[in-house]
Amino acid sequence: xxxxxxxxxxxxxxxxxxxIRGVYARQYKQTRIKDARKAGLDRLLRFLPFxxxxxxPLLYVLTSWLDFADYHVPTWAGWIGAxxxxxxxxxxxxxHVDLGRNFSPALEIMEGHSLVTHGVYHRIxxxxxxxxxxxxxxxxxxxxxxxxxxAMLVSTLPLYLVRVPREEQMMLEYFGEEYRLxxxxxxxVIPRLWR
Numbered sequence: 282x283x284x285x286x287x288x289x290x291x292x293x294x295x296x297x298x299x300x301i302r303g304v305y306a307r308q309y310k311q312t313r314i315k316d317a318r319k320a321g322l323d324r325l326l327r328f329l330p331f332x333x334x335x336x337x338p339l340l341y342v343l344t345s346w347l348d349f350a351d352y353h354v355p356t357w358a359g360w361i362g363a364x365x366x367x368x369x370x371x372x373x374x375x376x377h378v379d380l381g382r383n384f385s386p387a388l389e390i391m392e393g394h395s396l397v398t399h400g401v402y403h404r405i406x407x408x409x410x411x412x413x414x415x416x417x418x419x420x421x422x423x424x425x426x427x428x429x430x431x432a433m434l435v436s437t438l439p440l441y442l443v444r445v446p447r448e449e450q451m452m453l454e455y456f457g458e459e460y461r462l463x464x465x466x467x468x469x470v471i472p473r474l475w476r
Contacts, residue, residue, distance in 0.1 A: 287359045287423040288342050294366045295334065298373060298416070305377040305384050318388035318451055326440040327386065330413060333436030334420070341429030350427035362422025369415035375401045376408040388444070388451055396456050398463055404472040406463070407445060411470040413437050445469065 341347045377384055379400030383391055401408040417434035424430045452460045467473050 284353075284359075284425060287362065287425070290363045290366065291338065291420065291423040292342070294370055294416075294419075295338070297370050298334075301370070301374050301377060305380075306386065308382065309384055309386065318447065322443065323388060326443055329436040329439060330433065333432035333434075334416065337432040338420070338424055338429050341424055341426050347426050347428045350429075352425050352427060352430075354422060354425055358422050359425075362419045365415055366419035366423065369412045369419055372401060372408055372415065373412040376412060379408075388447055390451065390455050394455070396452070396459055396463065398467075402467075404467055404474065405470065406449070406467045407470050410437075410441055410445065413441075414470060 337347075379402055380397055383394055383397055385391060405411060413433070414437065417431070417437055420433045421430040449460075449464070456463075
């Protein structure tokens, strides 16, 4: 019974996260792109987390195909997963709000793009990726299955390893020394609390 509650927590969070992204994706479609770094690999890498956060968890909950990989954590650990998931959703929302019209799901510079260094970006350069890492950790505690639970962490890793260096290179090319200074005082996905 308690695992069902954690599964429900996960899917409520998934819906909330989807609504957050949907609102800003619609806003993004109304923004003009100034510079785009298109790559076929990028589209695949952006699709992988969708598998890890949506498709595989649905297979786990709606079928018995992944039952062989179930594990159990103490109830308190599941509740920690729910709290971490709420934190991940808050960070995802704040990241979108703080970016505003600068948000792009692809490697792009928008017209009128500005370097955002306020809000959650004050101490961390990639809070959306941090939100996805927190989401993945929470998923492992909520969906207690070796495949479904860790699917988000595994599917986000290739995107993070390939995309973040390319994003930072693009920002260095566009913002130059201003971005270099910003990098020196912020953490990549873990907030830098000191200078």
